[in-house]
Amino acid sequence: MVISSSRSRCGSPGRQPSQDQEHRYRTGAADSYGNHDTEPSGTARELGFRSVEFDAKVPNTARMWNYWLGGKDNFAADREAGDRVIEALPTMPMVAWWARRVLVDVVQRLVTVHGVRQFLDIGSGLPTADNTHEVAQRAAPDARVVYVDHDPVVLSHARALLTSSRDGKTDYLQADLRDTRTIVEGAAQTLDFGQPIAVLLIAVLHFIPDADDPNAVVRRLMDAVPSGSYLVVGHGASDIEPAAAAELNQRYNAMSPTKIRLRSKAEILPFFDGLEMTGRGLVPLSQWFDAEPTDIDTARGLVGHVGIARKP
Numbered sequence: 001m002v003i004s005s006s007r008s009r010c011g012s013p014g015r016q017p018s019q020d021q022e023h024r025y026r027t028g029a030a031d032s033y034g035n036h037d038t039e040p041s042g043t044a045r046e047l048g049f050r051s052v053e054f055d056a057k058v059p060n061t062a063r064m065w066n067y068w069l070g071g072k073d074n075f076a077a078d079r080e081a082g083d084r085v086i087e088a089l090p091t092m093p094m095v096a097w098w099a100r101r102v103l104v105d106v107v108q109r110l111v112t113v114h115g116v117r118q119f120l121d122i123g124s125g126l127p128t129a130d131n132t133h134e135v136a137q138r139a140a141p142d143a144r145v146v147y148v149d150h151d152p153v154v155l156s157h158a159r160a161l162l163t164s165s166r167d168g169k170t171d172y173l174q175a176d177l178r179d180t181r182t183i184v185e186g187a188a189q190t191l192d193f194g195q196p197i198a199v200l201l202i203a204v205l206h207f208i209p210d211a212d213d214p215n216a217v218v219r220r221l222m223d224a225v226p227s228g229s230y231l232v233v234g235h236g237a238s239d240i241e242p243a244a245a246a247e248l249n250q251r252y253n254a255m256s257p258t259k260i261r262l263r264s265k266a267e268i269l270p271f272f273d274g275l276e277m278t279g280r281g282l283v284p285l286s287q288w289f290d291a292e293p294t295d296i297d298t299a300r301g302l303v304g305h306v307g308i309a310r311k312p
């Protein structure tokens, strides 16, 4: 089923899910992954972003990630493509698992050390253990979280992302990362853009090709949030195990309609232009937990960089 490039929003007070949608959320069932209410914005279509189409036979980014994380929300095509990537980079499941571990740590740090109470998690992926709102609200029950993903498969599982502590709030938008206006307008119904917001871009910016100017995308998002906000970027690395990374890049793009563009540390650093890096700056995924000694073989296979920066 072809999904139009429209925005879907659920969990907001002003909009009730349809009976069918509510049934799917309640039961976890999905009649077809794209069969949900949409609220056409037109913006994404005008800008020419390709919508994600549900097809169980075509490898899907969110479902492959779910496979590497040991989840069950994937199909044979996702597992086969996932295994082809593992042939190129045997530590791929470890990369996904480690990225989730870092996300949990980042959210905890932002709440407890930096006092952040609002999160905009873009490219949220399928629900898993320790989703952003669960981690944030464990530390600060009044924390608010908006999830964004462009894939209707994630929307079909959104119920798991829409639970909330009594004092906090969570919401979900279906939108493309490049469609920053839709994201900011939609998120503003839940988040207060007058107060600091942490923008989480974990394992998603590498799906934005150079032609779509990912630096400008990040800049537009960070322009929309006030001083004291944070940017978190976790990005697939082309310069850690470069040969395996290049093979991964090539295989991924041969199989998946959503293309990947791994980047080097030097290419990722400009995302933080105008911001103040915190801690040790942009570091390889394996070195995030500075207190922990890292096994060198594991470290070599963790093809990602991660960093947090504060907007002055």
Ligand SMILES: C[S@@+](CC[C@H](N)C(=O)[O-])C[C@H]1O[C@@H](n2cnc3c(N)ncnc32)[C@H](O)[C@@H]1O
Residues within 6 Å of the ligand: 061, 062, 065, 099, 100, 103, 122, 123, 124, 125, 126, 148, 149, 150, 151, 154, 175, 176, 177, 178, 201, 202, 203, 204, 207, 208, 258
């Ligand atoms: C590799 S998963 C990462 C999930 C999660 N951030 C994590 O770290 O576990 C990437 C997610 O980004 C989403 N995604 C890819 N390109 C996107 C885009 N242009 N706009 C919004 N979401 C996108 C995919 O649908 C997928 O769910």
